[in-house]
Amino acid sequence: MRTIDRVGYVVGFLLFLSGLGHLVVLLVSGGTWLGPLSMRKPMTFGLSFGLTVGAAVWATSFLKTRFRGLLLSVFSVASIVEVGLITMQAWRGRPSHFNFETGFDSAISMTLAGGGLVIILVTIGFTVAAFRTVQTRSMQLALRFGFVALLVALAVGAVMIATGIIAVRSGNAELAYTTAGALKPAHAVPMHAILIMPGLAWLLGKSPWPEPTQYLLVKIAAIGYGVLIVGTVLFYAIP
Known part of the structure; x- marks a missing residue:
């Protein structure tokens, strides 16, 4: 297993663990599962990004592309930023998306939007590689x-x-x-x-x-x- 694979799996595991931790917080605190301020948001994003990063590392191991390491690195960093900012805003009691009330909140919202764009571009790279890779049918x-x-x-x-x-x-x-x-x-x-x-x-x-x-x-x-x-x-x- 290459270093980038190990790092990717660790990142996926930690993000997934973060999601599980916020699930525990929700259950113990009895907090609401609804609305943009709910701890449900860092929970779902942590679980989802954790699974997606781990899946991307594993699935791309079947691809033939010289840029896999770079793409995975960018994908992992962008995922950390997305989950990290969403988690921070949840603990601040502030909406993470569509929040332009202050300059700081606006910067967070636009960073999240930019991170999403980066993830889309990286996924396009993986998709192109998938259509160029020869495997079993x-x-x-x-x-x-x-x-x-x-x-x-x-x-x-x-x-x-x-x-x-x-x-x-x-x-x-x-x-x-x-x-x-x-x-x-x-x-x-x-x-x-x-x-x-x-x-x-x-x-x-x-x-x-x-x-x-x-x-x-x-x-x-x-x-x-x-x-x-x-x-x-x-x-x-x-x-």
């Missing part, structure tokens, strides 16, 4: 589907941020959180395909079934997952 399909689905999730996240900022700038902060919150399922469902689909292909690779059968099963799973993603996006994204 089943693993190729799983990797390509997973990274494209991750891009869909990030695109929905970008729409959430953009619509929220527009609503806040127009003087309707409550609408910003309501609109962005409504898109959470469309953001969450495709997010973890990068772990599920390559994981399925890897498990099938350990089975006695021939490669054509493995490819067929991965293809069926991809179609089903794709239908779920499209249905979720259409249901939650279209008024």
Whole structure:
């Protein structure tokens, strides 16, 4: 295992541990699970980013690209910044997104938006590499589907941020959180395909079934997952 892999897994583990810690805080304190000030936010972002970073490290180990180390480093740093700032704002009792009440809060909100853009650009790099990488047909399909689905999730996240900022700038902060919150399922469902689909292909690779059968099963799973993603996006994204 290369150093970048070890570091990536440690980062993913620590982010996931942070999410679990905030889950404990929620349960022990009896705090609210709703609203932009809830400890639910650092919990969900910690768990989600922890899983995503770990999945990215593992999934990209199958890719053929000379820039993997650089892309993973940027991805990990951006994830740390995102979770760190969201966590800090939660403990300050301040909204992390769409908050432009002070200069400091504005800087945090814009940094989070910029970090999201960086993660999108890195994921585009991984997706291009996935389409240039030669693997077994089943693993190729799983990797390509997973990274494209991750891009869909990030695109929905970008729409959430953009619509929220527009609503806040127009003087309707409550609408910003309501609109962005409504898109959470469309953001969450495709997010973890990068772990599920390559994981399925890897498990099938350990089975006695021939490669054509493995490819067929991965293809069926991809179609089903794709239908779920499209249905979720259409249901939650279209008024």
